[in-house]
Amino acid sequence: MQSVLSSNISAELRRRINDASRVLVLTGAGVSAESGVPTFRGGGNSAVWKGMPFDVISSAGMVSRDLPGVWEWFDYRRELLKSLTPNPAHEAIARWQDRFRGLTVVTQNIDGLHQLAGSKKVIELHGSIWRTRCVTCNSRFAISRTEERRSVCADCGDRLRPDVVLFGEMLPPGAFEMAAEQAAQCDLCFVIGTSGLVYPAAGLPEIAKAAGACVCEVNPERTPLSFVCDFVLTGKAGEVVPLL
Numbered sequence: 001m002q003s004v005l006s007s008n009i010s011a012e013l014r015r016r017i018n019d020a021s022r023v024l025v026l027t028g029a030g031v032s033a034e035s036g037v038p039t040f041r042g043g044g045n046s047a048v049w050k051g052m053p054f055d056v057i058s059s060a061g062m063v064s065r066d067l068p069g070v071w072e073w074f075d076y077r078r079e080l081l082k083s084l085t086p087n088p089a090h091e092a093i094a095r096w097q098d099r100f101r102g103l104t105v106v107t108q109n110i111d112g113l114h115q116l117a118g119s120k121k122v123i124e125l126h127g128s129i130w131r132t133r134c135v136t137c138n139s140r141f142a143i144s145r146t147e148e149r150r151s152v153c154a155d156c157g158d159r160l161r162p163d164v165v166l167f168g169e170m171l172p173p174g175a176f177e178m179a180a181e182q183a184a185q186c187d188l189c190f191v192i193g194t195s196g197l198v199y200p201a202a203g204l205p206e207i208a209k210a211a212g213a214c215v216c217e218v219n220p221e222r223t224p225l226s227f228v229c230d231f232v233l234t235g236k237a238g239e240v241v242p243l244l
């Protein structure tokens with residue numbers, strides 16, 4: 001893999017960035033990799049928890065079959081996240097708020113690291129590990145970084161589940177629609193650290209492209225989305241994004 005250097009970001013890409021006013025940034029697990037958050041896929045590997053592939057444990061069926069098992073997996077990951085901090089990619093993206101007239105960050109990540117870095121307009125397509133949701137009345141509760149999480153709903157007393165979108169579940173109402181609207185209106189779209197395999201998120205760069213935006217990918221590996229992109233910057237987000 002030959003990584004991107006400041007000197008080989010093309011003049012054309014620099015021009016597109018300088019001219020851009022409405023920017024959409026789609027991020028995936030790779031943007032948090034250098035903070036120490038494991039990705040799901042990539043490098044030919046796929047995440048496994050206690051012998052179970054992540055797409056089994058992170059699935060709608062698992063919530064009905066074994067909610068305590070799902071909580072064990074999410075409690076473990078939340079504990080890991082407590083000590084992790086944003087990396088230079090999250091920080092550079094947060095600074096872009098002052099650089100572009102309109103910036104929307106659309107993330108598939110549930111880790112909250114964009115917000116911790118200072119990004120304000122963040123659409124979380126797959127929910128947040130820092131919230132719970134009632135299985136019956138859908139009330140949502142924040143999970144504190146310092147206190148124990150609640151185990152039952154304060155509104156109706158039923159069980160709580162992580163407020164994340166598992167395979168086979170619908171995205172939060174309005175979240176994809178809002179992201180798709182921004183994608184259709186942006187003039188520059190960055191696709192950073194996602195394998196581009198999970199829909200509907202992976203459809204956003206195509207929406208942006210079809211509406212005439214310039215699309216630029218940052219990833220150490222090629223992905224199915226590379227073919228949609230005008231620019232493919234091969235390298236780690238924490239190294240490449242600050243150069244932009």
Ligand code: BJW
Nearest residue numbers: 028029030039040041042058108168193194195198199237
């Ligand atoms: C670096 C790096 C560095 C490494 N710097 N980069 C159309 C066709 C076929 C199927 C479907 C379809 N539409 C919907 C579906 C079904 C399904 C789906 O997409 N399946 C596909 C896998 C085929 N989608 C859904 O079920 C979604 N719901 C939905 O569509 O509802 C309507 C519906 C319902 C029922 C039936 C049909 C439709 C919901 C998807 C929810 C995804 N949930 C998860 C788990 C969240 C909770 C948890 O954390 O456990 O979300 S799955 C997992 O994948 C997680 C991620 O957000 C998501 C995307 O992964 P991401 O972010 O791309 O990470 P990785 O690991 O895949 O890739 C990392 C990348 O980083 C790699 O490329 C590396 O190279 C790179 N990288 N280091 C930059 N330093």
